[in-house]
Amino acid sequence: MAISLNTRVSQQVSLTPQLQQSIKLLQLSNNELEQELAKAAEDNPLLEFEPNPEMESNLTPSSAQMDGTQNHWSNNRVSQDDDEDWGERYERVAHKQTLLEYLEEQIHLLNISPEEQSLLAYLAGCLDERGYLLDDLETIQVDLGTQSPEINSKKVMEVALEKLQSLDPPGIGANCLAQCLSLQIDRVLLNPPPDKANWELAKLIVTKHLSMVGTRDWQKLRKVCGKSEAEILKAVAHIRGLQHNPGAQFELESDQWVLPDVMVKLKRGRWVVESNPNAKPRISLNNEYTRILKEHGQKKIDGPLKQKMLEASWLVKNIAQREETILKVAHEIVLRQQQFFSMGAVGMKPLVLREIAEAVEMHESTISRVTTQKYLACQLGIFEFKHFFSSQLSSEKGGAISSTAIQALIKKIVEEESPKKPISDTKITELLSEQGYIVARRTVAKYRDMLRIPPVHLRKT
Structure with missing residues (x-):
């Protein structure tokens, strides 16, 4: 058996401990941060941590409860002259598990290095609420490289993105609808179903001819794909069964x-x-330890104690x-x-x-x-x-109005309607137009669904 020495060049991602900690702390809620600091103080004697009494007390929820998406401000209005300290009030909200939280759970279970986990978590944080990665990898690499210079390879970013796209829900990490659908079809084809040929045809359509599905141009699809109309319709049925917005399903409330x-x-x-x-987090360096360390000088501090001091200072x-x-x-x-x-x-x-x-x-x-x-x-x-944060809609006056404001107007219109003669989506569109807001009827229907307002035939009494 021959023994030899070889030189091998490989690319490896490495985020500095400071950056990893900074990213982690930034995405924590106040409750999660409290738990994180308590654990850090247990592990590091150089830290002093005082639990927040507000979080320890079991307070009664206020009368107004926010659900995170709807604005019930009218029942919770406080006079401007009221001296109540709003910061002392807790409110109970229905927390919805986010796509980021769901992905991080999976990332922590992957058999990869902590550095790679940190990079995947960073990419997951770059996804929009639909689960799409709209920023190109070069832009993310440059931004991340300013904080962690070790990440200087596009290949490292591409490998990380592939791992992210392998997580659930299928389709996350795509840069457009076509890629989102293609990723989902790839997942189906990992264990080929009986109608594998139809799924492969669906893959061809979403990658090269997706616009024809939108226009329902079946004749042209038949020509470019060389398939019968029946085969085309079966493939399109598969496509329509896929999730266009993978992040939309994360609404688990607690x-x-x-x-x-x-x-x-x-x-x-x-x-x-x-x-x-x-x-405000009640965390600081232990004054007594800090004084002793200063008196003895940094050079005389042994390795483990010096590391604890650095970790405490970073935190x-x-x-x-x-x-x-x-x-x-x-x-x-x-x-x-x-x-x-x-x-x-x-x-x-x-x-x-x-x-x-x-x-x-x-x-x-x-x-x-x-x-x-x-x-x-x-x-x-x-x-x-x-x-x-909300999207922009146009107005006839040349200005812009947010989708949130339009939803509020729709809600007000429905609240003021006659129970015996409710207003249709078309009529709501007309009423908004009279106020100078250009909104399509399908958009009104979408916002009405988001507000959990039933359609007109179910509102009639």
Whole structure:
């Protein structure tokens, strides 16, 4: 048996411990952060941690309960002259498991290195609410490389994306609808079904001729695919059975207590953001240990103790950075949504993550983490940061209105209708048009479903 030495070059992803910790802390809710800090203090004697008494007490929920998607502010309105400290109020909200949480559960079970797990978790955080990865890998690599220079290979990013796309639900990590459907078909073909040929035809259609499915141009599909109309229709039936938005299914609800991260108050005619002192993490370096270490000098500290000191310092620094980032993002949100805090949902303006990302000079994936499970308290109630982001619709006046505001208008129209003669979606579209808002009837129907308002024939009494 010959023994020899060989040189092998390989590419490996490596995120610094500081970056891994920073990313992890940023996406934690207040409740999760409390648990994380308690565990860190147990493992590191150089840390001093004081449990938050607000989180330890078993308080009675307030009368208003937010479900994370609907605005019940009218039942929870507080006078502007009321001196109540909103930061001391808990509210019970129905927490919906997010796509990111579901993916992270799977990532932790993969037999890969902690560094690779961190990279996969970062990519998962870049997905939009549908489960699509709209940013190209080069952009993500550059953004991540500024924090962790070791990630300098596009191949590493591609391998990580492939692993992410292998997770459930099928279709996540795609950059467009065609790729999303193609990934789902690939998953079906891993264990070929009896009608394998139809699924392969479906794969051909979604990758090259998906637009023809939308136009229902079966004759042209037959020609380009060289198949009969019956075969085409069977393949199209398979395609229609696939999930277009893999992230839409994550609405598993469970009650949880929420302590708002920030408070919004009216000062000199403007709504401003303040940190909630009751939500501030109570973590610091142990003064006695720090004094002893300083007296003996850093060079005389042994390896394990020095490592504990570094870990403690990183944690305290990252907690401070987390607070600063949350406050900065909240400030930009409130700056753009002044009318909401005065008028409610009808005053909501269109807002996307990119606007906030550009304002605070951070990546959209970072803003996505900051706005998930972070809450603000105001006179209208307690809202998750994500509540303030919505798409833009046009108005005849040349301006724009948010989808949230349109939903509020639809809800108001339905509430004011006659129970004996409810208003149809077409009529709602006309009423909105009279107010200057251009909304398609199918869009009205979609928003009505999102508001859980039954169709017209079920509302009639």
